[in-house]
Amino acid sequence: MNVIQGARRTAVAVAMSLGWLVSPLAQADVSDIVKECDSCHGADGVSTESKIPTIAGFSEFVFEEYMYQYQDEARPCREVEYPSGDEKGTKTTMCEEAAELSEEQISELTGYYAGKSFKAATQEFDAALAAEGASIHKRDCEKCHTDGGSYAGDDAGLLAGQWMGYLQQVFADYAAGERSMMEDKMKEKVDALDEASTKALIHYYASQQ
Ligand code: HEC
Ligand code: HEC
Structure with a gap:
């Protein structure tokens, strides 16, 4: 601020x-x-x-x-x-x-x-990209976004089952430096992602339904 x-x-x-x-x-x-x-x-x-x-x-x-x-x-x-x-x-x-x-x-x-229940969005995804995204997530993100990004108790938002259109926007905002990230370690990981890895991650989060 x-x-x-x-x-x-x-x-x-x-x-x-x-x-x-x-x-x-x-x-x-x-x-x-x-x-x-x-x-x-x-x-x-x-x-x-x-x-x-x-x-x-x-x-x-x-x-x-x-x-x-x-x-x-x-x-x-x-x-x-x-x-x-x-x-x-x-x-x-x-x-x-x-x-x-x-x-x-x-x-x-x-x-x-x-107090309300999160419900995963029903949406299409590419299975091969999702599998690729799963391994990137495990390597770079799972430490803070546990259970594939589905555990609210991490205090790190909910990624699993979130809408793809929204996630695309979020990552575009990160890439443009227009959206804050609280954790420097996350910023390091996100800044190192190329477009293909970002796309794979988004398909992985969308695949969890
Ligand atoms: C060091 C811990 C840490 C790591 C590593 C980390 N994150 Fe995060 N992430 C957080 C925290 C804490 C938040 C919530 C605060 C914020 O938005 O900055 C968050 C929020 C997010 C959000 C925003 C969710 C929303 O609803 O607005 C996205 C998207 C995200 N992380 C993706 C990733 C991805 C993808 C990776 C791996 C490349 C990753 N994070 C690695 C801690 C981490
Ligand atoms: C006109 C539509 C609209 C209304 C009304 C609206 N929102 Fe939003 N909200 C959005 C959109 C679109 C986003 C994503 C914006 C972005 O990219 O940051 C969002 C994002 C959010 C987020 C962040 C989610 C995340 O994963 O990071 C929260 C929390 C939120 N809204 C809460 C509320 C609350 C509480 C209200 C009522 C006071 C509200 N919104 C009213 C459209 C709306």
Whole structure:
């Protein structure tokens, strides 16, 4: 977080605690907010859209961290269209979504989605690429992303069964240096991957259904 972002977060927190900020989400009940999140992320946070990640079953540590990363714009603030719900067809960004939330609301949403079950996406994959990806994963990633990247208790996100379209975007953002990685050791490994290895890894994660 840079100084300006830090100051902005503090200013927002102060304004919210004094009740000055009256954005729609700032006053909303968490169940209403969940409805809005689910209109993109799917019922109970299980996505049916390849470009939108499933967020059910994440560890609380990672979920909360990611929400603050969007608040701080430490991840790309890409425009995305609501695929369903009241706002279907209109656009927003994850940064805007996160910016409207108080710390308390983020904490409640974190607990809510951590209590839901992750369900692997049903999607096509190439078996030969997946096998290649499995050995790259074992060599470079399994140490922190255990059980093929399916164990939330690692506090390292969930990779197994995540949507391919979303993972492609994530790795493109890493390659462009536009998305933060908390662990230097991971950055070292990811930066060393060539395009073919990245593709194989994505097919491996998609193959776990
Ligand atoms: C308009 C659609 C849309 C809405 C509404 C939305 N999201 Fe997202 N969300 C996305 C997309 C697309 C991404 C992936 C963005 C990226 O590349 O970082 C994402 C990413 C995330 C992530 C990171 C997941 C990961 O694996 O790193 C979390 C956590 C998240 N959203 C939570 C929420 C919560 C909580 C809400 C409700 C307050 C919400 N989202 C509302 C579309 C949406
Ligand atoms: C030293 C431990 C470590 C290693 C090694 C590691 N990771 Fe990670 N990874 C993490 C942690 C911790 C997170 C969660 C915080 C973050 O996103 O930076 C994470 C997050 C991720 C995410 C983002 C998930 C999401 O939903 O946003 C992806 C993708 C990922 N890792 C892929 C890999 C791949 C592929 C490798 C091997 C080439 C790898 N990681 C190696 C620790 C590691």
